[in-house]
Amino acid sequence: MKLEIEMFDGNVDFRIWRRKIKGMLASQKLLRVLEDPISWPEGTTKDQKEEMLESAIGIMLFHLSDSIIRMLSSSKSLEQNLDEFLRMNIELANSGEGEALSDENQTIIILxxxxxxxxxxxxxxxxxxxxxxxxxxxxxxxxxxxxxK
Structure with a gap:
């Protein structure tokens, strides 16, 4: 089954796009990675967890336009970029369903x-x-x- 989800570029309804992404992650058994990373199946190794998290983030990144991905712009200072990133996460949390990225996911995206x-x-x-x-x-x-500096 081939799933096609439009690119999120800021012009499509974020809540609908997010539900589609969640559906795609669920179909690949990766939704737990973002929603409840604490309750991993017993015996899951650290490497497996990291691989699953990278896969989940990769799926989301492939469905974001370049302008959305470009969070750390070289024309802005680190401070400005971090402020913008944190502001975007707050907006995400306030977008209707209160789904801010976890600290761990924010850290991975920043890195x-x-x-x-x-x-x-x-x-x-x-x-x-x-x-x-x-x-x-x-x-x-x-x-x-x-x-x-």
Whole structure:
């Protein structure tokens, strides 16, 4: 069965698009990754969890237009980009069904959106920690940004 979902570009109804994405994730047994990442089936390894999360995020990213994905614009400061990202997440939470991204998902999206100049920080955060909060990631990025300046 082939599922086709239109690209979200800001012009389509977000609530309907989100339901379609949830349906696609559910059909691939990935919806739990975003809705209840704590209750994994017994025996699920850390690598399997990461792979499932990456797959779920990949599906969502493939259904977003380039203008929506481009959250960390090189023409804006890190601070401006982070503020815009956090504002978008608040808007998502207030869009009707209160579905903000979890801290973990926000962290993954931010890390994957970083420019090449943050490669070292990204690797240190991604591979040097077993768990990290969104606040810790933002703090580390701001520290690195100050080094660049």
């Amino acid at each position: 994957n959106s970083l420019p090449e100049s943050f490669k070292e920080v990204k690797s240190a955060i991604k591979y040097g920690c077993t768990s990290i909060t969104l606040e810790e990631v933002i703090s580390a990025l701001k520290s690195k940004d100050l080094e660049f």
